[in-house]
Every structure is written in structure tokens, then in C-alpha cells.
Amino acid sequence: MLENSNISSNIIKPKVISQFTYYIETYGCQMNVSDSELVSNELEKIGYTSSDKIELADLILLNTCSIRDKAEETVHNRLNSLHYLKKNNPKLLIGVIGCMAQNLKNELLDSKPYIDIILGPDSYRKISEIVYNRNNKINHIVDTKLSKYEVYDNMYPSRNSGVNAWVPIMRGCDKFCTFCIVPFTRGRERSRTIESIVKEINLAIEEGFVEITLLGQNVNSYKTPDGDFPVLLEKVANIRGVKRIRYTSPHPKDINVDVLKVMSKYDNICKNIHLPLQSGSTKILKMMNRTYTKENFLNLVKVIKEYLPDCSLSTDIIVGFPGENDFDFQETLDVVNKVEFNFSYMFKYSSRPGTKAAQYTNQINENIKQERLEELIELQNNIRLKVNKSKIGKIEKVLIEKNSKKSDQFWSGRTDGNILTIIKKNNEKVKDIVDVLITDAKGLSLFGENINNKGQIS
Ligand code: SF4
Known part of the structure; x- marks a missing residue:
């Protein structure tokens, strides 16, 4: 097996090969969607063309997610089902990229030795070289070294046509919420330069995209010597041809008045913020290491509405976090009732090995988690319908x-x-x-x- 820094020892440099096709299946968050676009472009540079039929592709990549055990299970099942394609076509290359590659490389290689390539989220710059070499019979290739600097500046994505272009502005996370695997699979926070982001957006506009969504694990932790998130947001708002701007996902702690002022100043910045609550209980928020209280969150919503009265809010909520009792859950329902999010991603807590919360002893019974999730979904659906109905006539x-x-x-x-x-x-x-x-x-x-x-x- 060839791993990390050993890759350069016996590589053959890639050259353009024209007869091959690739197929990428993407799981998880929008950052993975965006990463798949980057990887596509790198493959197209060496002559691979995209195939929409997995059974005809010469290279299959699964871009994976580790945020919940269900997401990992789906990929394991998918890989099992791909084994037969490899039996029929031994030249087929199968690769696993993204968070599972980073997190579970040994398990994947042990249980599925037919996987040819395992690449972590900071190794995509090498993908064309690695695919080329694997085609030339170099052993299984694994590269999951996390980087302090990799932001894929100057790598342009191959986007499907459409209205919205996802533009990553920063990568990694330093927040270490106790339930989350992302800081371990994606590494430390680092930001792209304003110059390279503006250049990419200009190219996207030239290609016909009109909506830009700025992406980052903690999008408003964006920081460079030339400016922070509000500075970047204002620059993007002034780019000719950008009809709409969205961003996701911010951390509530990093939403400040400067961001809200820029949002209120420009019509092309959508008045919509995805504001992950996670829990309405201050006790649980502390155990999650979210660094805000229930009152802080409600106060932030009040400030947002002062600057942006019509701003819609969406959120993420986890139920059944270790130690969550009925009162804590009622606190979550209370915040949901008060804020009236117009959309919510709602999940049962899923223990992620390697995180601090996985070691907490007071894990919650699955039935209780399920009951709480159903109650929350029902409440949120009613609120959503009420919010939507309030738009009638407007x-x-x-x-x-x-x-x-x-x-x-x-x-x-x-x-x-x-x-x-x-x-x-x-x-x-x-x-x-x-x-x-x-x-x-x-x-x-x-x-x-x-x-x-x-x-x-x-
Ligand atoms: S802010 Fe928390 S939930 Fe979001 S990526 Fe970082 S650790 Fe995970």
C-alpha cells in the first residue's frame, strides 16, 4: 500500500487519456457537492469525461460523509453493491473520497480490498496523478494527510449547469462541538484569499450562474489579512451579474452586527440565514460546546430582526443528545415556537466514535429519541405551514x-x-x-x- 508522502516515490506523471469515463456519487453536505465539482474538473484535465451510467464508468468515486452513522452505512452498502461491477470489469477503478476516507480508511481497506483509491478532503489536488498511476498498476493508493493550508485556490470546479454556483470560501472547523466529527475529518480552519474567490465568482457569472452561495464549515469564521466575512460579503455583492447571494453555514457565535449591516445594505444578499440551534437547552448547549446559551440565541434572533425585519431563519436541531431530559427537550420546543424557523433539519443524535460526546455515559434510549424527533417534526411542520400561509396575498x-x-x-x-x-x-x-x-x-x-x-x- 502506498500512503501519504510515499506517493511521489514511484509515480508516473499523468498525461491526457481520452477514452475513460468517470462517475461521482456525492453524499452529505454542500461542501461535498462543491468538492465533487473540483474533482470532476481535475479528472477532465486528463481527458476523463463524465458518465451518467455508473455501470459504464471506468472510474467510480464515492464522495462520502461521516456526520451520522446512517450516512456511513449507506456508503458501506453502496460499496458492497459495486463489488460485482469490479468482478465483471477488473480494470474498473473504485475510489472513496471525503470524510469517510479520512475517518475510516483502515476499516475500508480491511473490509473492502477492491477499493483502489482512498483520498481525504485535503488531497484532491493530486487526484489526476493518483488515478493515472493506479491505472498503471501502482498499488492501492491512500492519501489522507490533512493540511493547514489547502484551500484549493486556483482550482476551478466543473459545475453542472444551473442557477446557483457553490463557492467554498473557507475549509475546516476549530469549534469542536462535542458531537461532531468534522474537525477531525476536515482539519483546521483556513480561508481562501478574497482575490481568488472574486475571480472564481466572475468566472461562474461568465458561465451563466446568477446565484452565488458562499460555503464553509463555519462560513462566517472567514478571516484573511485583507478582510473578514463582512468585507468579503460586500465585495461579492458588488460583483456585476450576481443576482443573489446566500451563505451557509454560519455559527451563531460569529454572526455580528457588521454582517447584518452588509446584508441590509445590498438587495442581492438574500435575507435568509441558516442559524444552527442544535438544542434549546442551555445545559445541553454547554455539553455540546456550542458556546452560547438559549438566551444568547434568542437575543441574536432579536438583533437579526432589528436589522433585517423580513429575514427568514432556518436551523439544525439534534434531539436525544446524551443527558437530554424532558425539560431540556421542552426548552428546544420553546425556542422553535418562539423563533418560528421557516425550515429545519432535524435529527436524532448519532454517536460518532472519536468525539467527546461519544464518551458521555448518559446516552438516550432510541425510542425516546424517536418520540422526541416525531414531536419536533410535527411542531416544525405546523410552524412552517403557518409561516408559509402568512405569505398568501403578499x-x-x-x-x-x-x-x-x-x-x-x-x-x-x-x-x-x-x-x-x-x-x-x-x-x-x-x-x-x-x-x-x-x-x-x-x-x-x-x-x-x-x-x-x-x-x-x-
Ligand atoms: S461548528 Fe460544530 S457542528 Fe459545525 S462543523 Fe464545527 S464542530 Fe461541527
């Missing part, structure tokens, strides 16, 4: 994204507050921002009509 600016899944007579788009909206087709087109009168709210979506006959385009 005018929302909707960015047209694509045909609606249900009918090509309708468009699917999103409001500034990130609510999925279905509108009957008129003479708008994809990437237009139109004024939509909201006429109904059902399930997760709003329904409405473009009030500008000719489709008022911005």
Missing part, C-alpha cells in the same frame, strides 16, 4: 430555477427567503427574478403568479 421576488417536477406548465423557483415556489409559466425564463403574488401554501411550497405581464426581469 408579493415575493422569485428566482426562476427550472421546470416544476409535477408539470412543465409551471416553473419552480425560490423566494429571497429560500422557500420553494411554483408559478404558472408566462413569458419568464430560467434565471429571471420575477414579482410573484402568493396565492396558496401547501406542504413545503408556495404557489403564485407572476404579476408582471411581460415577466418583470431583474
